[in-house]
Structure formats: C-alpha cells, structure tokens
Amino acid sequence: MKTRLRLGLQLKLVIALCVAILTILGTRTYISFQVLADQQSELNRQEMDQLQSTFLALVERSSRELFRYGHQHVASSENLQTAASSLPLSLHSAIDSAAYLSLAGKVLASGSLGDDHSQPSGKLIAYAISQVRSQQRPIAFLDCRDNCYQRAFIPLITSDNREVILNLNRSASLLVEDFFKLTHAEIALFRDNVADADTPPSIALASHGTSTLGVLEQLNQQDPAVAPDVSLQQFGGKTYSVKPFTLSDTNGKPHRIAILKDQSDLAFRFDAARTQIIVSSLITLAVMIMIVYLICEPALRRLAGITLILKQLPNFEFGPFRKALKKVGRSRFFPDEIDQLKLALTQVSFSLQNLDDTVNEQKLALGDQVRSLEQQRRFVQTLLDHSPMAIIVSDGRGKVVTANELATALIGVTDASGLPIDHWLPGASTPERLHRRCHLLPGGRFQQEQPLVNHNGEQLELLWVHTTVEENDELLFLSVGVDLTERKQAAESLSWLGEHDRVTGLLNRNTFIDRAREHVHQHNREHSFSLLMLDIDNFAQFNDRFGFSTGDRLLAQLALHLVEHLPSNALTSRTGSGEFCALLTHRKDQAPQDFINELTSLNRYHLSMQNANEEVSLSVVVEPMEDGSSDIEDWLSDVTDIMVRVKQKAKGTVYCADPNDTDRVAREERYRIKGQILEALAEQRLILFYQPIVNVTENRVSHCECLVRMKDRDGNLIPPNDFLPVAAQTGLLSRIDYAVMEMAMMQQSQWQRDDINCGLSINLTAPTIEQQEFQLRLEQLLEKTGANPERLIFEVVETDSLENIAIAKHLLGNFRKVGAKIALDDFGVGFTSFEYVRELPVDYIKIDQSFIRFLHEREEDQELVKSMVEMSHKLGKRVIVEGLETVEALAIVKSLGVEYVQGYYLSKPLPLDALDLSITLPPDAQPDRTRSTA
Secondary structure, eight states: OHHHHHHHHHHHHHHHHHHHHHHHHHHHHHHHHHHHHHHHHHHHHHHHHHHHHHHHHHHHHHHHHHHHHHHTOOOOGGGHHHHHHHSTTOGGGTOOEEEEEOTTSOEEEEEESSOSTTSOOHHHHHHHHHHHHHHTSOEEEEEOSSSOEEEEEEEEEOTTSOEEEEEEEEETHHHHHHHHHHHOOEEEEEEOOSSOTTSOOEEEEETTHHHHHHHHHHHHHSOTTTOOSSEEEEETTEEEEEEEEEEEOTTSOEEEEEEEEEOHHHHHHHHHHHHHHHHHHHHHHHHHHHHHHHHHHHHHHHHHHHHHHGGGGGGTOHHHHHHHHHTSOOOSSSOOHHHHHHHHHHHHHHHHHHHHHHHHHHHHHHHHHHHHHHHHHHHHHHHHHTOSSEEEEEOTTSBEEEEOHHHHHHHTOSOOTTSBGGGTSTTTTSHHHHHHHHTOOTTOEEEEEEEEEOTTSOEEEEEEEEEEEEETTEEEEEEEEEEOHHHHHHHHHHHHHHHBOTTTOSBOHHHHHHHHHHHHHHHTTTOEEEEEEEEETTHHHHHHHHOHHHHHHHHHHHHHHHHHHSOTTOEEEEOSSSEEEEEEEEOTTOOHHHHSGGGGGGGEEEEEOSSOEEEEEEEEEEEEOOTTOOOHHHHHHHHHHHHHHHHHHOTTOEEEOOTTOHHHHHHHHHHHHHHHHHHHHHTTOEEEEEEEEEETTTTEEEEEEEEEEEEOTTSOEEOHHHHHHHHHHTTOHHHHHHHHHHHHHHHHHHHHHTTOOOEEEEEEOHHHHTSTTHHHHHHHHHHHHTOOGGGEEEEEETTSSOOOHHHHHHHHHHHHHHTOEEEEEEETTSOOOHHHHHHSOOSEEEEOGGGTTTTTTOHHHHHHHHHHHHHHHHTTOEEEEOOOOOHHHHHHHHHTTOSEEOSTTTOOOBOGGGOOTTOOOOGGGOOOTTSOOO
C-alpha cells in the first residue's frame, strides 16, 4: 500500500516538475530577450554618445584651424583692407567673410565672397570682443541665429604694434558634411526664434534634410528640458536613434543639435523576436493550465465531498460520519493524499468519541474542584486580612462590598460592608469619579495619591491603585492603598535640607537668591532694601587652630546671634564658608546710615570654649539697592567685590557702600551692557559686517572677514569695543562666537547657491574652541546651514590662551577634521615663539595692523614685516596683512611677497547690501604674475 502511494505521489511530482520546467523555460527566454534588448539599448546609447563626441571634436578642430589660419595673416595697419579682402578668396580655407576690428568694435577692414549674410551682428561683435579682452585668448563658436556659421575672433598685433581683432566666418555646413562623411549619420542644427519666444526653433542646417525632415520636425516640437538623452523616433516606416544635445556660444546662448541614425532593421528584428516569445508563452500557458486541470479536478471533487461530511462532527454523530466517509470514492489508479485524509478522519472520529467520554468523566471531577476552590477562597481572605496594604472592594454605586482588616483599622470601623466609600475617600463616588471608574477597561487601572479620612477626621496619606474586576457579571472596583504618611514626612525633611544650610539652619545661597528676588519684586513699591554681608575674618586659620567641629559650633552660634540682632523681617542666609548675607527691608525715606550704628555690634563675637573666650572679628558690608538696579545675583556679586576690597584695607569694620562709588558705576554699566547683549542674542540683533580680503596674485577678492556688530532697540549700531570686553568679562563671548559662526555659515551657503566664489573668515576666541562640545557643535552648524567648510577660514587670536602646543594642535585639528582652514590673527602682538607657529596646523599668518599702518614711514616696521613674511613662507604659511591704508604700504607689502591684503585702502567693513566683491588692486599696483609665491 505504501509503495503504491509513493508511486502515485512521484507521478504527480513528475507532472508538476514538467509544468515548472515549461514555465521556467518561457520565463528565461523572455528574460534573455529583455537582457539582450537592454544591452543593445546601452550599445546604441554609447554609439550616439560617440557620435556626439565626434561632432564636438570636429568643431574644436575647425576652431583651431581658424585660429591657426588667422595667426598666419598678420598685416600692417595700412594693408588691413587688402588682407581682409584676400582671406575669403583662399579656397582651401573655405572662409566666407573676414574683418579686422578695433578693440572698440569698429570695423577697420572687411572682405567677403558675396553677400554680407555671413557677417556677425554689431551686438555679437561687441560681446565677443569683451570676451576676448577679458580672457586674453581667441574664441570661436557656432552662431545659428540666422544662418549657421562658425565664427572666430582672434586678437592680433599688427606689424606696427597696433592691437586688432580678426573676425573669420565660415559656414557650418562644412562641419555637417565632414560629420556625415566620417560617421554616415545624420545631424541637424536648429535656429532659435528670437522674435517670438512661444514659437519653437526652426531647422537651420541638416544633412540630407529631405529624408529626415519629418523626424526633425517631431524632435523640434519637444521640450529640451524633458527630452530623453537618447530615444527612438519613428517616421515614414523607419526607426531612428535620436541624440539631442546643446552647444553654447560664448554669449551662453544654447544651440540645439540633434544626431540621427537609421535603426529600422534592428527594430524590425526585435519586434519579430518579441512576437515569437509572446506566442510561445501563451501556448505554454494554455498547455500548463490544461495539465493542472486534469491533475487536480478528480482530487478536488473528492475533497469537496469530504468537506460536506465534516459538518456532522460538531453534532457528535460519529457512527453516521464514518459510514458517509466510506461512500467517498478512492483514487482511480493509485492511492493518494485524499485517501490518506479519509483514513485520518476515521481515526479522528474514534479519538473524538473517546474524548467525549473523557469530558463526561471530567465533569464529575470538576464538582470536587469547585469545593476545593471555596476552601482556597477562604484562605485568600485570610491573606488579605493580614496584608500590609489597605484593600477595599466597591461596586458601581460607590458602596463598599468588602474591606480587609488593615483598611477597617485605618478607617476605625469593624465592618465597612454596605457603607459609602466616599466617607473615607472624599469624592470617590461623585458622578465624575464614578464616570472615570466605570470607563476603566477590565484589567485596566489608574494610580493616584488620595488621603484617607478616618473616623476621627484625621487624614492619612495613601497611594491608591484602582483596578476593575468582574465577578458574576458585575463590575467591581478594587482599591489597594499603601500608607505614605511616614514617607511624606521624610520627603518634607529632605526638602527642608535642600533649602537650608545643614550647620546653621539658615537659608542656603540658592534659596536666599530665589526668596530675596521674590521678596523685592513683591515689596519694591513701598520699601527700600539693603544687602548686608558679614564675613568671618581669618576663618580658615580658626579651623586650623581649633578644628572643624569648633568651627561649625562658631557658625551655629553666630547664626543665632545674627537672627537675634537683625530686624525680624530680615531674610538671613549662609552664602559661603564663613560668609553670611541678610536682606534688610526699610522705609523709602530711611537711609542705611540711619541704622548703621545698630550693626556695629555685629563685627565682634566672643565664642566660649573650655579654657577661654575667643574673640572673632567680622567684616561687614552694607549696600543699598538703587532703583532699577540689577538682579539679586549681580547685587550679591557687587557686595562680594566690595568685601574683597574691605578685607584688603580694613578688616573687622562696618562699611556702607557709597551709591556714587566709581567702581559701582562701572559695574552697573557692565551689567547694563550685559543686559543689552543678552537681549540682542535673544532678539537676533547681532549682525555681520564684511571686509574684503584681496588675493594679490589673482587680483580678486578671495574671501571676506566677518566682523560682528550689535544694534540697540532703536536700531543704532553699538561699537564692538563697547560690548565685546563686557562679553568677555561676563562669559558671553562664546555665545556671540556661536551666533557669528551660524550667521557666517548661512551666508556662505547662500553665496554657494548663488555661484559666488568667495570664502568667509570667522573670528573665534580660545574659550570657545576649548569647550568640550565645540567639535560636535561645529559639525552640527555645518550640517544645519549646508555651508562648504572648504570655503571657511577660522581666525584664532595669537594672544589668546592657547599656551600648550599639544593642546593647541588638538583643538585646531577640529577645523582640519571638517575641511576648514585656520588663520593665526594679530601675529606679532603677543609673545608666540617660532616653534609655536611652526607646530600649529595653521594655513595663514595675519600680520597685525600695528606693523602696517605706518609701514611706508618706518624702516624698522618694514624690517619686522619682512622677517615675519620670510619666516612664514619658510614654514609653508601664506601671509595676510591687515590695516592697509595707503598705496605706498601696498607697494611695499607686494614687494615683500605678501599673498593677501586687507584694509581701509581697499574697503572698510560694510553691511552685506553695500559689499562690493568686484574690487581689485589699482592698475599701477598690479603684482608681477611671473613671481612664484610661497
């Protein structure tokens, strides 16, 4: 039986394999055809590209021929007309017309073979002459505005040293003929319709235009912006490979050109092969469908009969099911899987019958288990009663169903069943609360802190977890609470410790600043305020003599002493090791001198110890708050500065600060400017001015230095010397550096999109590049702005704090990692050694303007600058001089080999809308281009 079954399966597998092979062969044939078609298409594209290269090579060769021919005909000024007339008569040159032109575009002499259609227009002559003069070389291009000509403009010097430009014009039909002879491919040039922009260009010149006119007209109607690189065009029963491309003249005017090659024979062969593959595939598909039907139809018919019989199994009709199953026919030739299914279903019916008997036996055992579960429920209740958590079960009406012993003990009742739950959990059964509880999904839960009120009205802090459960189709709410009363008390203690000093019990520094700021804000209209600072003199020596435990006792007793002798409304704190501060509130008309005498008792304190009393002196400073003064932290900083001066001159005294003190006025001005800087940063009122830097050798602006300026609220510019020193003192310089970096990078990215080839130089300070996250922020700014790091130069001031060479090399290496360049600014002002300059990875040395301003008047400055330039060049660095203000200084630095110059002589720093990137050196200051630079 098993042998015959395997034989039936093998026969079917063989048939299925045959069908699969037919399918694979058909698919593979089609894939092979498609691969061949793709390869032929690629070869066609390569051939068309080669034809395009051939035409461009012909154009280039023809241009060089015109240049060579023009250079061979140099005449004197008197013989220009004779030379111009003789040029078109030279048959081997094929020149239609020629003309000698002055540098202003005037025709000095001309000659042609016939009509003047070959002569270029005056506008084209003017533009071509400007290109020749700017590029200092001959130019040639195709011009198909009217008829297609190849035009060449060649700068010449006559035998009497007169500069002229020779214009040669030759018909482009020679290029078309040569191209057809070389390639046997058709080519067409199109004429742009200048008068009407909506009319497509017309055909200016074509090889065998009559035979390809239809294809060319179709191609002429296509939009060149969306036309494919190489395409197949059909016309008149023929198929052509078409390669459109453009060729620009010197004016940037694109001329459309198309190359055509007849591919009719290849297209016919591919169409025949495709038709044969489709027909064979359809025949194979039909045969495959017929074979599958013949194989599967008998088995599916028997399987459908078994499916109908299976409906009897759910009714436990096992005997009739087996009888009906026997009536299903067997396989005609060999036993197959359907026969195996009949046997398996027969066995399943016997197994189900045995399972039914087993279920009936299990029903009897289930009753015993229910009784056992009841015993377990009582055990669970015992566990709940001894649980360390309060557990309450309530129904949807807010009535308690059950509660464990801990919950009833906390509430203060013996039995809570049936009582409203909101007696102990206020608001638990309100409509809003019930709505929230009833919308809990089964198994869902929510957590909250809610006080539990006992029978005495006392509130206990508990953390509740509310969960829904179902019992007998009724939705119940399980509330489990954990007592948090002790934890709350501990948290309050920790909060107190976080706000107060551990030794004295007074407010700590941060809490004092916050509460003082809030107090001043609430009462500044009706009261005045003074800040009192007391500092124990020589407190460090006191700890050394008597130990830290005695020092802590001194602090604690002194804190009590201050609280007793200061006004009751004083806000007192310990703000330092031996430093105390108090905020004093007094009437508007009461000056600090009125109560200064009351503070004299605070500058001496006697500490009782085992053998003697130790007198401790304190320095006391009182500073009144002026209207509109700075923040509490700035005020505290002022008093600290005054305390330092008092301790230097008069320890153990009481000092009342004078509102007109010059140091205080300076600090107030510093804080005012600091506020302006913060506002400018927040409101983006920092702007950039740009000062061009000219490449001496190339005589063009290579890059610009970015200089930051700040606007006040009225839009007036604040000089950098007024706010940058304050920014350095107050730690805001790095924020300004990052703002300048972002603005400069955004501008460089915009220039790059506008095809403006100009770099930017950005000044950075050492504190900024020394920051740990500087490398990451630099990369983030480059990614955010899209700036090109190769067009950025970062200037680092020589006198900044990059003292360690190894550290400096590592920090400056961050710029090299992203591809930017580095300049060492203000060179010569500091005390940098040659070794320092040699080891640092800088690209440019910027000589400080103090050496350049009077360079033409001081020989010693010239010698210093000369030595700096020579040293820089020997170290492989390029040199930039700044502060250039006179043409005499420019001539000197050029003679010294300086590569870049910058200063008011060329341009002062300007806003972006006034910046001129086209400035150059004056003609009499042009550099010697033959001189090599370092």
